[in-house]
Amino acid sequence: MRVLRALTVTAAACAAIGLSVPIASANQNPGGQGGNGGPSNISVNPYAVHQGSTMQVSASGCGHGGTVTSHGNFPPANLSAGSIGFATVRVFNHASPGTHTLSVKCNDSSLVATARFRILEGNPSQGGIGGSFGPSTAETAIGAGLVGAAALGAGAHVMRRRRPLRGRT
Numbered sequence: 470m471r472v473l474r475a476l477t478v479t480a481a482a483c484a485a486i487g488l489s490v491p492i493a494s495a496n497q498n499p500g501g502q503g504g505n506g507g508p509s510n511i512s513v514n515p516y517a518v519h520q521g522s523t524m525q526v527s528a529s530g531c532g533h534g535g536t537v538t539s540h541g542n543f544p545p546a547n548l549s550a551g552s553i554g555f556a557t558v559r560v561f562n563h564a565s566p567g568t569h570t571l572s573v574k575c576n577d578s579s580l581v582a583t584a585r586f587r588i589l590e591g592n593p594s595q596g597g598i599g600g601s602f603g604p605s606t607a608e609t610a611i612g613a614g615l616v617g618a619a620a621l622g623a624g625a626h627v628m629r630r631r632r633p634l635r636g637r638t
Contacts, residue, residue: 507580
């Protein structure tokens, strides 16, 4: 009975994979090219950024890469090649707050697509050094002393418990 159940599940899994192959191959971009329709599906993450912050831009359809620009807001950035290209841009510290437009142009197409993003006033929060540094020499010595004291205390406790009481053997 268990073998029949296992065979049924295996057959169902194979059928699901077999039926999805034609759909997956129909949606592929032949040869990894792109650019026929130009850039599409532009995504900006995060949508709202502070002056001086970075954001990531992604776009489909630029098989050979491209360029992301927004005059006066960040320097031109290169979009990576592939079915979905990515670029990380840093907004200028002096960029004017408000809603702005960025443009994406593929290297293999003359078409340009745009997307909107928002610049927030003020600088982003500055993260502290946090756990990026290890313990200092003094902290290491204190920690080693505490561990040693705990080991001595545990050893004394064990030895005390092992000592036989007088009158008992």
